Amino acid sequence: MTNSAVSRGDFAEAGADLELVGISKRFPGFTAIDDLDLTIPAGSFFALLGPSGCGKTTTLRLIAGLEEPTAGRILIGGKDVTRTKAFQRPVNTVFQSYALFPHMTILENVAFGLKRRGVKDATRLAHEALQLVELDHVSARRPSQLSGGQQQRVALARAVVNRPALLLLDEPLGALDLKLRRQMQIELKDIQSEVGLTFLHVTHDQEEAMTMADTVAVMNKGQIEQMGAPQELYELPRTAFVATFLGQSNLFTGQVVSSNADSITVDSAGARITVPKPRAERQSGLVTVGVRPEKVSLTSTKPAEAAGVNVVGPGRISDVSFSGVSTQYEVTIAGHGPISVFEQNTSISRMHHDGDEVWLTWSVEHSFGLADEGDVEHDAPRFVDDTPTTSIATRKRAQLKAELEEG
Amino acid sequence: MAFSAFTPTEQKADASIQKRSPVALLLLLPGVIFLVLFFVTPLLSLLLTSLQEPVPGGFFGEYRQALRWENYVFVLETYGTQTLRSFGYAALASLFALLIGFPLAYFIGITLRRFPLLQALCLVLVIAPFFISFLLRTLAWKQIFAIEGPVAGFFSMIGILGPGQSITGTAFSVVFGLTYNFIPFMTLPIYATLERLDLRLVEAGGDLYASPATTFRTVTLPLAAPGVISGTLLTFIPASGDYINASRDFLGSTETAMIGTVIEANFLVLQNYPAAAALSIVLMAVILVLVGIYVKRSGTEDLL
Numbered sequence: 085m086t087n088s089a090v091s092r093g094d095f096a097e098a099g100a101d102l103e104l105v106g107i108s109k110r111f112p113g114f115t116a117i118d119d120l121d122l123t124i125p126a127g128s129f130f131a132l133l134g135p136s137g138c139g140k141t142t143t144l145r146l147i148a149g150l151e152e153p154t155a156g157r158i159l160i161g162g163k164d165v166t167r168t169k170a171f172q173r174p175v176n177t178v179f180q181s182y183a184l185f186p187h188m189t190i191l192e193n194v195a196f197g198l199k200r201r202g203v204k205d206a207t208r209l210a211h212e213a214l215q216l217v218e219l220d221h222v223s224a225r226r227p228s229q230l231s232g233g234q235q236q237r238v239a240l241a242r243a244v245v246n247r248p249a250l251l252l253l254d255e256p257l258g259a260l261d262l263k264l265r266r267q268m269q270i271e272l273k274d275i276q277s278e279v280g281l282t283f284l285h286v287t288h289d290q291e292e293a294m295t296m297a298d299t300v301a302v303m304n305k306g307q308i309e310q311m312g313a314p315q316e317l318y319e320l321p322r323t324a325f326v327a328t329f330l331g332q333s334n335l336f337t338g339q340v341v342s343s344n345a346d347s348i349t350v351d352s353a354g355a356r357i358t359v360p361k362p363r364a365e366r367q368s369g370l371v372t373v374g375v376r377p378e379k380v381s382l383t384s385t386k387p388a389e390a391a392g393v394n395v396v397g398p399g400r401i402s403d404v405s406f407s408g409v410s411t412q413y414e415v416t417i418a419g420h421g422p423i424s425v426f427e428q429n430t431s432i433s434r435m436h437h438d439g440d441e442v443w444l445t446w447s448v449e450h451s452f453g454l455a456d457e458g459d460v461e462h463d464a465p466r467f468v469d470d471t472p473t474t475s476i477a478t479r480k481r482a483q484l485k486a487e488l489e490e491g
Numbered sequence: 492m493a494f495s496a497f498t499p500t501e502q503k504a505d506a507s508i509q510k511r512s513p514v515a516l517l518l519l520l521p522g523v524i525f526l527v528l529f530f531v532t533p534l535l536s537l538l539l540t541s542l543q544e545p546v547p548g549g550f551f552g553e554y555r556q557a558l559r560w561e562n563y564v565f566v567l568e569t570y571g572t573q574t575l576r577s578f579g580y581a582a583l584a585s586l587f588a589l590l591i592g593f594p595l596a597y598f599i600g601i602t603l604r605r606f607p608l609l610q611a612l613c614l615v616l617v618i619a620p621f622f623i624s625f626l627l628r629t630l631a632w633k634q635i636f637a638i639e640g641p642v643a644g645f646f647s648m649i650g651i652l653g654p655g656q657s658i659t660g661t662a663f664s665v666v667f668g669l670t671y672n673f674i675p676f677m678t679l680p681i682y683a684t685l686e687r688l689d690l691r692l693v694e695a696g697g698d699l700y701a702s703p704a705t706t707f708r709t710v711t712l713p714l715a716a717p718g719v720i721s722g723t724l725l726t727f728i729p730a731s732g733d734y735i736n737a738s739r740d741f742l743g744s745t746e747t748a749m750i751g752t753v754i755e756a757n758f759l760v761l762q763n764y765p766a767a768a769a770l771s772i773v774l775m776a777v778i779l780v781l782v783g784i785y786v787k788r789s790g791t792e793d794l795l
C-alpha cells in the first residue's frame with residue numbers, strides 16, 4: 085500500500101490536515117500518551133508546548149510512523165495512515181538529535197529524500213534548500229565537520245526540501261544561540277507561509293511557541309491541557325499548569341463565598357477576589373483563581389473599595405528587581421505565597437522599596453478561574469529552560485536569598 | 492583492537508592532532524624494538540633464505556647464501572596452481588563467512604540490543620568454538636564428513652555422492668572448513684560496528700521515504716563497512732595462508748593443496764628451504780597488493 089502523496093516526484097500541493105483520534109501509547113509499565121485527540125488544520129503552524137518528558141517526541145514519532153499507537157487512529161489529509169509504514173507517509177521530521185547521515189556529505193544528506201522519490205533535479209533542489217538555511221558553502225562537508233547549530237539547519241533543510249504535506253519539528257531550534265534562533269524562527273515562518281505546509285512544531289520554549297504558532301497546545305503528562313491561539317491561552321489559562329507554564333501567574337485558592345449573575349467571589353486567606361463568570365471554569369466550592377503579574381498594580385495607601393476592582397493587601401515588598409523597562413516586585417502577604425508584580429517604568433510611576441507596605445489592585449476582568457480541583461501547588465513545577473532570562477535572574481536571586489537566610 | 496582496525500573517518504580526525512614531542516617518541520620505543528626484533532628480522536631472514544642455493548656436492552637440505560632469484564621462477568612455475576587456488580579458496584571462504592557472519596552480527600548487535608543478557612550469551616556462543624583447539628575442531632569435521640559418517644551417508648542416499656566417493660579431500664570440504672573456522676573473525680568486527688550503529692539514522696532513512704531495503708543499502712551497510720572490511724581482512728589473510736584445512740591429514744587432499752600446505756611440505760618434508768621461503772614471500776606480496784587495492788577502494792566508500 086503506497087500513499088499517493090509520496091509517489092514519485094510528487095510534491096505536496098499544500099499542507100494536509102492532521103487528525104489524531106483517541107491516540108494512546110503505552111510503553112511497558114509507562115503510559116506516555118493518554119487518549120489524545122488533536123486536529124491540526126491544513127496550512128497552520130501548530131506548536132506543541134510542554135515540559136521535558138511530557139510525551140511530545142512520542143506524539144511526533146506516532147505521527148511520523150516510527151512508533152505504533154497502542155490505541156487510536158491517525159489521519160493525514162483525511163486518509164487513515166495508522167497502519168502504514170514511516171516511509172509511506174507524506175511526512176518529514178526534523179529530529180531532535182538531527183540524525184544526519186555521517187557517511188554522506190551535507191548535499192547528499194539533503195538530497196536523500198528527493199532521490200528516494202526519484203525527483204529529477206534532486207541536486208539543484210538540495211542546493212536551493214541549503215541556500216535557504218545559508219549553508220550552501222559547506223555542502224561538500226560531512227556532518228561531523230559542522231557545529232551543532234549548523235547541523236540543525238541541515239536537518240531542517242533535509243526535511244523542508246521534500247515539501248511534505250506535514251512537517252514535524254522536534255525542538256528544531258534548541259541548539260541555536262539567541263540571534264540565530266530568532267532568525268531561524270522568522271525563516272521557518274516564511275517557509276511555512278510560502279509553501280503553505282502544515283507545521284507541527286514541538287518545543288518546551290513558551291516564548292518560541294507563542295511567537296511562531298497560530299495555535300498552541302499545552303501538553304502535560306501525555307495529555308493536552310489546553311489549546312488555542314497564543315494570546316487566548318495567555319489571557320485565559322484553564323489550568324494551573326498552563327497558567328504557570330505559559331508565562332507567570334499569581335494563584336489564590338479559596339472557597340467561593342458569593343456568586344451573582346456575572347461573577348463569583350472567592351475568599352482566599354482573607355483576600356476577596358472576584359472573577360467574571362465567563363472567565364471562571366468552576367463556579368462553586370474550593371477553587372483556584374489567578375492573575376498575571378503585569379495586570380497587578382501596587383499602591384502604598386489602602387485603595388477605596390470599588391466595584392470591578394480586586395484589592396488584596398496589605399503586604400510587604402520582599403524583593404525588587406529593576407530591569408529597565410519594567411520592575412519586578414515580589415510581595416509577601418500573610419497566608420499567601422510570594423506574589424509577583426510587574427510594573428512598567430513610566431516616567432511618573434513611583435518606585436517602591438524593599439519592606440514597603442503595599443496593596444495590590446487589579447481589574448476584575450483580568451482574573452481567571454482555573455479548572456483544577458481543590459488546592460493547587462503554589463509553585464507548580466516550571467521547566468528550567470523555558471523561562472525568559474528576566475525570570476531566571478529573579479529566580480537566581482531568590483535562590484541566593486534563600487541560601488543567605490539559611491547560612 | 493582488531494575489530495575497529497579500519498575506521499577511515501577516525502583516522503582522518505586523528506591526523507589533525509599530530510603533536511610531536513620527545514616523550515611520545517620515547518614511548519614509541521618499545522613498540523619499535525618489538526617490531527624490529529619480531530617482524531623485520533624474520534622477514535629479512537626469510538628474504539635471504541629465499542635467495543639461497545644448494546651447496547654443490549653438499550648434503551640433502553644444505554644451502555648457502557646466494558642471490559638465486561631463479562628460486563622465484565621455480566616456485567611460481569611449480570606451484571602456480573596452488574597459489575591461485577589458495578586465493579580462490581580464501582576468497583570463497585571470506586564470501587561465505589560474510590554471508591553467514593553479517594546476519595549473525597546483525598541479529599546479535601541490533602535485534603538483540605534490548606536484551607543485553609541474550610546478546611552476551613550469543614556472543615559467547617560465537618566465540619565458544621575457540622575454547623576447543625583448532626586442530627580438534629577440524630578433525631571433528633573430518634569425522635563428520637567421513638565415508639561412514641552421517642553426512643556422506645545422506646549425500647549418497649540422495650545421489651549427490653557416488654559409491655566410494657568421499658566429501659573430505661574435495662574443494663567443498665576445504666572451503667567449508669575455512670569458512671567454519673573463520674566465521675567468528677568475520678562476525679565479531681561486524682558486530683562491533685553494528686552494535687554501535689545509531690538506530691535513529693535508520694529511522695531517519697524511513698522518514699525520508701527509503702524502504703527498509705533501501706535504508707539497509709544506503710544507511711546500515713555503509714555504516715557497517717568498517718566492520719565488514721576488518722572482518723574480510725581478518726578472514727581472507729589467514730585463510731589464504733592456511734595449511735591445516737587443506738592438508739591431507741584434515742579436510743583436503745593433494746588436489747586441494749593450498750600455498751600454506753606447499754610451504755609446510757617444502758620446509759618440513761622436502762627440506763627445500765629456499766623454495767618455501769620464496770613461496771612465503773610471494774604469498775605475502777600478493778596479500779599486500781590485494782589488501783592494498785581492497786582497502787583503497789573501500790576507503791573511498793565507492794565500494795558500495
Ligand SMILES: Nc1ncnc2c1ncn2[C@@H]1O[C@H](COP(=O)(O)OP(=O)(O)O)[C@@H](O)[C@H]1O
Nearest residue numbers: 111112114116135136137138139140141142143
Ligand atoms: N521507548 C520507550 N520506552 C519506555 N518509555 C519511553 C520510551 N520512549 C519514551 N518513553 C517515555 O515517555 C515519556 C515521554 O517521552 P518523550 O515523548 O520523549 O518526551 P518529550 O519529548 O516531551 O521530552 C518519557 O517519560 C520517556 O521516558
Ligand SMILES: [Mg+2]
Nearest residue numbers: 140141180254
Ligand atoms: Mg523530546
